[in-house]
Amino acid sequence: MTAPLHEPTAEAAPSAAEEAALAGGDAKAVQGRSLGRIAWERLKRDKLALAGGIVVLFLILVAVLAPVITSLVGQDPEAHHEDLIDPLFGTPIGSFGGISGEHWLGVEPVNGRDIFARIVYGARISLLVGFLSAIVAVVLGTVLGILAGFFGGWVDTVISRVMDGLLAFPQLLFIIALVSVMPSEMLGLTGTGVRLFVMILVIGFFGWPYIGRVVRGQTLSLREREYVEAARSLGAGRFYILFKELLPNLVAPIIVYTTMMIPTNILTEAALSFLGVGVKPPTPSWGQMLSNAIDYYDSDPMYMVIPGVAIFITVLAFNLFGDGVRDALDPKGSR
Secondary structure (H helix, E strand, O other), rough: OOOOOOOOOOOOOOOHHHHHHHHHHHHHHOOOHHHHHHHHHHHHHHHHHHHHHHHHHHHHHHHHHHHHHHHHOOOOOOOOHHHHEOOOOOOOOOOOOOOOOOOOEEOOOOOEEEEHHHHHHHHHHHHHHHHHHHHHHHHHHHHHHHHHHHHHHHHHHHHHHHHHHHOOHHHHHHHHHHHOOOOEEOOOOEOOHHHHHHHHHHHHHHHOOOOOOOHHHHHHHHHOOOHHHHHHHHOOHHHHHHHHHHHHHHHHHHHHHHHHHHHHHHHHHHHHHOOOOOOOOOOOOOHHHHHHHHHOOEEEHHHHHHHHHHHHHHHHHHHHHHHHHHHHHOHHOOO
């Protein structure tokens, strides 16, 4: 007797191996990507941002390995080489500020200190102040901004007025006045350590309102979202909502503004050192080198060009990388 027409044959039924392969293919097809992976793929397509990031990593390595680098090239940032200085004019002997195979970027006027070694050590000061003051600003701005945006009322009013006052305050003048009355020893620190500590705190303290305003605005928007209302309806407390629901969604703007705040802090440190209220000599600083180069800009222009180029490249690299991070994390606000 023949089989019914509607009964499937053995050849038509898929095997167990085929079913597993189909299931695996479907799972692979619907595999999702995390937000971090999506942002990284966007960032990889931005060649300028990647170039800026590579330069930033290179500068960080140079700052960390400054003693190793200077010892490998056989130069000490504090060693004087008066034999390389013209005794009549006080300028380096040779062309382009005394650049040679031994002194790659030349030597300083009058004392003959190696500029390459001092540029390498100067990167430590600039990046240290830039990063640590940014951390201070981010911590204060995030905490106060999220409190102002979430609680509102008198809390928001007080914090907002403090932000307005700090934004209108002359930061550079305050630091100059503070350094003039600052003791030479404080909290176990002396000399340059005291000035670094004060610069980091003051720059960070006056920088938090910028990121605080951004965090406050984002919090005002996020606190009305459905998932926050759902957490409230389930009985979640305020601090649970702050740290578990709101803060993770604020990470992207915080990262963006941190990367764009660091170059501003580096420029502020250079300006303070240029004005003579930064680190104390003989500690190397790019701004201090620019200040010393004013007297020799016509006879030894390389002494001014080299630290100026170092500041320019550093700030440009951070800005390019910060723009790329912003576009990767917030594609709606892309250039």
